[in-house]
Amino acid sequence: MRVGIIGCGAIANxxxxxxxxxxxxxxxxxxxxxxIEKAENLASFAKGVAVIDFEDMLNDVDLILECASPDSVKLxxxxxxxxxxxxxxxxxxxxxxKEFYNKAFKIAKDNNAxxxxxxxxxxxxDGIKAVADYGLKEITLITRKSPKSLGKDIxxxxxxxxxxxxDAVKExxxxxxxxxxxxxxxDRDINVKIIVDPNVDRNVHEITAKGDFGEFKTITMNHPCxxxxxxxxxxxxSAIKLLKSFNETITVGL
Ligand SMILES: NC(=O)c1ccc[n+]([C@@H]2O[C@H](COP(=O)([O-])OP(=O)(O)OC[C@H]3O[C@@H](n4cnc5c(N)ncnc54)[C@H](O)[C@@H]3O)[C@@H](O)[C@H]2O)c1
Numbered sequence: 001m002r003v004g005i006i007g008c009g010a011i012a013n014x015x016x017x018x019x020x021x022x023x024x025x026x027x028x029x030x031x032x033x034x035x036i037e038k039a040e041n042l043a044s045f046a047k048g049v050a051v052i053d054f055e056d057m058l059n060d061v062d063l064i065l066e067c068a069s070p071d072s073v074k075l076x077x078x079x080x081x082x083x084x085x086x087x088x089x090x091x092x093x094x095x096x097x098k099e100f101y102n103k104a105f106k107i108a109k110d111n112n113a114x115x116x117x118x119x120x121x122x123x124x125x126d127g128i129k130a131v132a133d134y135g136l137k138e139i140t141l142i143t144r145k146s147p148k149s150l151g152k153d154i155x156x157x158x159x160x161x162x163x164x165x166x167d168a169v170k171e172x173x174x175x176x177x178x179x180x181x182x183x184x185x186x187d188r189d190i191n192v193k194i195i196v197d198p199n200v201d202r203n204v205h206e207i208t209a210k211g212d213f214g215e216f217k218t219i220t221m222n223h224p225c226x227x228x229x230x231x232x233x234x235x236x237x238s239a240i241k242l243l244k245s246f247n248e249t250i251t252v253g254l
Contacts, residue, residue, distance in 0.1 A: 001246060004030035004057040006076060007068025008038040010228035011090055014236035015065070015243070020046045025247055030057035033068070058083050063246075065239065070094035070173050077115075081107040086114045088239060092180045093169040118242045121232035122178050122205050124218035125185050126254040132186035135212025140191045141165075141179055144204040149229045150175060150196050161194040168192045175230050178205050203232045 005012050008031055019026050028046050031039040032054040039050035051057050054076060057064075063086045066073055073094035080087055081104060095101045095117070108115050119125040128139065147154045150172075161168050165179040166189050179192045203222040209215065222232030245251060 001026050001062045001243075002060060003028045003243070004032065004054075004061040004064045005042070006032050006054060006064060006066045006072060007090075008033040008035075008042045009067065010225040010231050011067040011236045011239065012042060012065075013227060014225065014233070015067070015240055016042055016046050018240050019243065023244070026243055028065075030061060032057065055079065058085060061085060063088065063243075065243070066090055067239075074100050077104055078107055081113045081115070082111055084111040084113050086116070088116045088118060088242060090118065090120070090177070090235065090239060091174075092117050092120065092177045092184065093173050095184055096166050096169045096180045116242060117181060117184065118235070118238045120177055120181055120238050121203060121222050121235040122181065122207065122218070122220050124207050124209075124216065124220075125181065127216055127218075128182060128185045128207070128209060129254055131209065131211055131213050132188075136186060136188075136209060137211040139182065139186060139188065139207070139209045140193070141182055142193045142195065142206040143176070143178065144195045144197050144200050144206075145175070146200055146224075146229070147196055147198055149203055149224055150194075151230070152196050154196050155198055157195065157197045157199070159193060160196050161192065163192065164189045165192050168194060177235070182207065 016028055029048045031043040031048055031050045033039040043050040064080050065088045067090045070091045070093045073089055073091050165183040168176045168179050183190050203224055205220045208217045222234050225231045225233055
């Protein structure tokens with residue numbers, strides 16, 4: 001499988017550093033970033049090619065892995081999907097825009113392309129998907145991050161946001177992919193609380209789901225990436241597992 005990457009920051013660096021030495025069947029060949037130096041650095045490590053125009057990779061890839069920004073998804077995904085190329089999208093918040101969601105869905109469907117949204121920085125998405133159409137009555141997310149992770153200069157605990165995921169994504173576009181992922185998985189605009197807490201050094205996500213099936217709660221306490229404290233290590237690792245899963249014969253879990 002030949003892969004092109006859009007966005008050569010924290011997540012891309014973790015994925016490439018793990019995939020390149022370990023996998024002969026996943027060839028991460030092309031690298032695009034609005035900062036060409038970042039693309040060149042990663043391309044040099046992976047013995048790949050840095051491109052100035054992202055369309056230069058489209059003739060030679062099976063899949064594009066986006067790890068850049070919600071805006072890049074809205075701008076570039078239609079051109080990728082039109083060519084029938086599959087995508088893994090990390091900037092999941094882009095899909096909370098219903099109009100864009102419908103547009104991307106139609107282009108992908110018409111051109112037999114697939115859009116994969118990894119579970120990212122949380123556990124429990126398997127259960128959420130399973131119960132979404134079978135009596136899920138209530139689902140909430142509480143996210144706790146350090147001031148550094150949220151880009152705030154605050155020395156006491158504070159609730160920064162309490163409302164719907166669709167509004168949280170607008171206020172914290174680079175920080176709340178988790179809320180978007182859960183909302184998309186269960187097709188609901190879920191309730192989200194975002195707390196900045198100087199006493200935490202992890203990115204903590206607490207999900208509670210209740211319904212006819214019973215109840216579950218998951219708590220994920222992520223180490224932030226050194227290169228970007230907004231991003232959790234688990235987000236990058238989940239994309240690595242998703243990439244590898246395309247070659248699996250027996251798949252365990254959803
Ligand atoms: N799904 C999840 O659970 C999850 C978790 C963490 C981060 N994310 C998202 O993944 C994305 C990448 O995260 P990161 O930590 O690697 O970020 P980062 O800031 O470390 O790297 C992003 C890179 O993308 C480049 N970039 C930004 N916009 C671009 C554009 N329009 N065209 C080309 N290049 C562009 C930047 O120059 C940068 O090098 C972000 O949108 C982030 O919100 C998702």
